[in-house]
Amino acid sequence: MRFIDMFAGIGGFHLGMEQAGHQCVGWVEWDKFARQSYQAIHNVKGVWNASDIRTVRANELPRADCWCFGFPCQDISVAGKQKGFTAGKRSSLFFTVTGLIRDLEEEDRPSYLLIENVKNLLSINRGFDFLKLQIELDEIGYDVEWSVLDSAEVIPQHRERIFIVGHLRGRRTRKVFPIISKGQQPDNDVKQVGNLTPGGSFGGNPQVGRVYGTDGIAPTLSTMQGGGQEPKVMVREATKKGFEIAKIGDTINFSQPNSKTRRGRVGHGIANTMTTTNTMATLTSDLRIRKLTPLECWRLQGFPDWAFERAKQAGLSDSQLYKQAGNSVTVPVIKAIADRMDLQ
Structure with a gap:
């Protein structure tokens, strides 16, 4: 499938989707340092991109089967001021994306939406904000499913995030959730923590924190x-x-x-x-x-060492590299989801 990577950061969505065999046809990211890393890591020469989602027009966007976006969480996270989904200036950018979909003809709309945010999205404002999200997606033609996934299933980091998949009505899309933990035991020489089965299931982290190789986990x-x-x-x-x-x-x-x-x-x-x-x-x-x-923080988000080295060589400071790791999605989790996504 072809996908657009919005609020792209350093490309955790990009890498996970690409590992599952999907192709990036566009990306949007406003932070200049994240853009610097993104361009160093990914092969995006000639790929459509924009720096500010608020200035993008629907007719500019390349045709894509899936839009991926982890819209800003600062107004939702328990670590923030919790202004909420609609009142906060940053988290309300969700509606900027859905506005672009409203401006597209139905045949041009993506078949899938893959959305990520903090777990608190489910409960903030007594759950009404999450209800508003569902209503908005329903109004623009999408049926939704969701699941809270913990990165600890595949890497040694507890990181619970909600993942929402929107299915455009009338298109033959595949159901994604649940993604089942199988708890497979990897071989001793495997250079990653956990495995992802071909069916897209989590292959458990049976010995949490165990090291399988120095190019894997610290x-x-x-x-x-x-x-x-x-x-x-x-x-x-x-x-x-x-x-x-x-x-x-x-x-x-x-x-x-x-x-x-x-x-x-x-x-x-x-x-x-x-x-x-x-x-x-x-x-x-x-x-x-x-x-x-x-480097260890990037590994905790499932990025291969070569991706970190490309960002480092592009001139990013340590403070920016820490920030970018903390803001990213966990790559193996995205791949597990992306493995389940196809058009039937």
């Missing part, structure tokens, strides 16, 4: 010591106990070190949800706490 995220007393440190945490135990290879989120309410500061053999700032660390074998590198 070794410091997965060490499990056997025999004897394992070294450990106490990390202050806003729980009744007041602390959590971190062992070698665990991750520590120190984004709010003085919080009286925040929980989940230690990830046991797995990272908590990454953010756009460099606030994730790991406990090393010499009992030092060090920050994850930008």
Whole structure:
């Protein structure tokens, strides 16, 4: 299928869709640093693109079978001000996309919509915002299905996101969800965490945090010591106990070190949800706490090392590379969904 990548970031949708055999025919991204990475990573020479979705006209868009977009979540996320889906200036850009669809003749509309956002979209404003989203998609001719997927099924990072698939009525599109976790055991020399089965199912992360190769997941995220007393440190945490135990290879989120309410500061053999700032660390074998590198953060989003190296060589600073990893979708999750999408 042909797809357009909107709110493209560094191209997590692009890479996952491409790995499933689909072709990018257009992309939209306003952030100049994300555009810099996107163009370095992906083969987009001669491919239609725009920098601001608000200035795009429907008749400019190339014909595509699927539009992919993870519209801005700052007004929805529990980490933001939660102005809501329609009141927030950034998250309301969803309606800019649906407005473009309204301006297209039915035969020119995409058969699929693949939409991603934070889990809180389901519950913000007591669920009314999610209802408005469904009503809007219904009005422009799309039946919807959705599922909350955790990246921990395929990589060592807990990252729950809602994925919404819109099906244009009258087109023969394939149902996507549920995507079933099979919990397959990979071979010892497999250079990734988990497998994706040909049917598009999650192939589980049976040993969360285990390392299968240095070009896969960062070794410091997965060490499990056997025999004897394992070294450990106490990390202050806003729980009744007041602390959590971190062992070698665990991750520590120190984004709010003085919080009286925040929980989940230690990830046991797995990272908590990454953010756009460099606030994730790991406990090393010499009992030092060090920050994850930008490369490790990109790996936690399922990007291959060559993609990171292309962005790095394009002149991106470490702060931008951290931000881009935190803003991205998880590539193997997109591929698992994309494997299930075709026109029948």
